[in-house]
Amino acid sequence: MTGLIGLTNLGVMTEPEISLAEQTARAIAQVHRRPVSLRKWEVTSAEGVLRGAKLSALIDAVPAETAISVYSLLAPDLVESSARIFLRSPLQILAKMDVLAGGDGKPVTNVSALQQLAHIVVQRPENLAGIAHGVIAHYGCFGSRSGVIARGCARLAAVAVGNDPRGLTVPEVYLHRHSSEYAAAVAGFASDPKDFLDLQLRAFLAGAAEAEAIARLA
Template identity: 50%
Template sequence: MRAREALAAVHRRPVNLRRPEITGAEAVLRGARAGALIDGADVTLGETMEESSVLARHIDVYSLLAPEVVQDTARVFLRSPLQVLARMDVLAGGTGRPDRAAGELSVLAATVTSGADPDLLPGVIHGQLLSVSPFGQRTGVIARAASRLAAVAGGFDPRGLAVPEPWLNRHRAEYLAAGEAFGTGSHGVERFLVLHMRSYIAGAEEAQGIAAAL
């Protein structure tokens, strides 16, 4: 699989073998900033979180992916995914309870705890959340953060170095349409999973750029 090979190459970079927390921290920040743009923040990637409430909320949610806490968060996610999603919703400005589709969230939680394919699980979580939108306007950032967390937890991207969000932002219309189509049947699922893998291939390239700059 091209995405896994690209991610493995990033993890073998000398700087990522010695100090993965440095590149991991930059990957989290870049992901939060690009995700804010996807959700309509009127900011540039160089602005600080104080300059955009949308960006601030994204950075708050993505703080659960910070190198110093991501492994602990991932372990909780594999045991109690709904607990982590609730925490993300609070950080995104919600109450910690879904606005709708509570039943679909329970099905998603069962998929996580049942030991699903670790390469596909991040995309399944991402697409399912986008398609049912349980947290309203907060769903996008939660879906992207939960997807990245699943990639860490299952070993697809064990240190969270990839940055798929810039690619998703550049292909925003295609991405959002594929998310809506996820729940329409097997074709919709396949469409989103292919797009998700493409974003991770590009995300590995972004991570290579981070490593090269250090």
């Protein structure tokens, strides 16, 4: 398996990549500044987590209860502590997610990929959410549970490094709508991580729009 450490330094971003990253950051910041997101963020976050979990289940055709269980670590009363533990001990959080998904907490393959991911996590790169998502999904570290764990971990990583501090966005909306493109990007992650990371940004941009819709109804 090719080393993963280089994922923290993928070279100079192109102008379109910079534009997309900035657009996504602005959209997420905007929804966080909404009065309802400041006053009742627990309500909007909980709804976003539930919607994301249900869509995540549909992507892999797993029971909704399984995804909701994994995503419980993103619940408003747990997300901050989950994020802290993830940055300090990412493998502990991944093991817990696997148990919540019905596994025994141990990876079934490509353990070295998770070990390298753990080294990347402590560096806290800005694109950590995409890296974690891509590694877990592509290498299938937790077997059939890898997809839902990868998506839950991506959202937790976005909280942990400050991309989405309160976990309001719902990137699963985009991933579900573009499931074929998503599957292709996952399959090609090892050879073309930039393509996957670009898709991740688009997913979070769409997820911010979904968060705006949730805020308007709160």
